[in-house]
Amino acid sequence: MFLTRFRLNTARPGARRLLSSPQSMHAAVMSSFPALLPSDTPPPEGPRVLWRLDHQARAEVLLYIVSPHRPDLTHLVEQAGWPAAATADPPEPGWLTKAYAPFLDRLSAGGQWAFRLTANPVHTIRRHDHEARKITAHLTPIHQMRWLLERQERCGFRILEKADNQRLLPGGTTYHGKHEHHGDRYELAVHDHKALSFDKTRNPNGAKKGKPVNLVTVTFDGRLEVTDPQALRRTLAQGIGRAKAYGCGLITLAPLTPTARQTP
Missing domain, CATH: 3.30.70.1200 (Crispr-associated protein; domain 1)
Known part of the structure; x- marks a missing residue:
């Protein structure tokens, strides 16, 4: 690699x-x-x-x-x-x-890192039971954040939580109906939201191929702890989510600064 x-x-x-x-x-x-x-x-x-x-x-x-x-x-x-x-x-x-x-070989359980990921957070929906499921993008930071949180365990890491004195909200969590919103709980930021639309082409002659591609991408910055080194190695090599051909899925790690190492 x-x-x-x-x-x-x-x-x-x-x-x-x-x-x-x-x-x-x-x-x-x-x-x-x-x-x-x-x-x-x-x-x-x-x-x-x-x-x-x-x-x-x-x-x-x-x-x-x-x-x-x-x-x-x-x-x-x-x-x-x-x-x-x-x-x-x-x-x-x-x-x-x-x-x-x-x-990759040096990764070990309990190690903490800063990370960056550009991804294409999506989910499937359908309006009624007889309709085929359709893949659609998550459009709000709250849902995009939840998309990543749902994948952290099988990807071999957990996103660190903020210390209590760094949270703006008690517990860092709010509720909208039955759904938890974790916007102030985790060491995680969502930014650089982009809606992309382009034609697939047949190289090298440039002829159009099939339907246009429509993507919503966002970048996550945060801090994580390694929970399963082997699973995280696999994630770093294989990526996370869809649209990997178009610049999504690659997660990179960087050492935490001394001040960033403080955890609750």
Whole structure:
């Protein structure tokens, strides 16, 4: 397994084209692996190629890739990076790739980490018993948060709860009818809500393929504790939720700062 970081040069037209189309970015990411063909389908189990865009600032956008094979991002450097700088410094080709296995092997029960996840929180609905279920997006932060909380146990972690003196509400939980709302209970924030709509295409001729793709994506930032290291390793390699081809599902971990280590 490998973890790769690539900074896009947002001043270049090629970068702007990629950022405007999840379909184009997906194709560019998958073209980074010589052994993969466009017709290949990801395995239902086991490591797969995951990617995510992080908008750090207005002009700083980072592409993260988790993959079972080491990528070659030369084409991305030429299209959306700094090719002259990469040529001038051969040891720095324009991206950074590290082996992921040593980090995954160090994960242990009880370890606490900051995390980030961009996901496509959905559920199924139907208006009556005789209607087929339809997949639809969660649209509110409360429901999007609940979507992740419902998956934390089988993903191998638990999201940390805030200390009592950090909560705005007693207990951090409110109720709407029969439903709990945990907006002030957990070390979890939901932001960067995006509604995306684009056509799937047949590369390389660009012909349209099937119905347009409509997605709602959000980014979760929070703090977690490892409960099942093996399950969390699987989650980090396979992703969470749907729309993984379009920049969703990749969860990354980072060490907690000293102040963030304080738990109730």
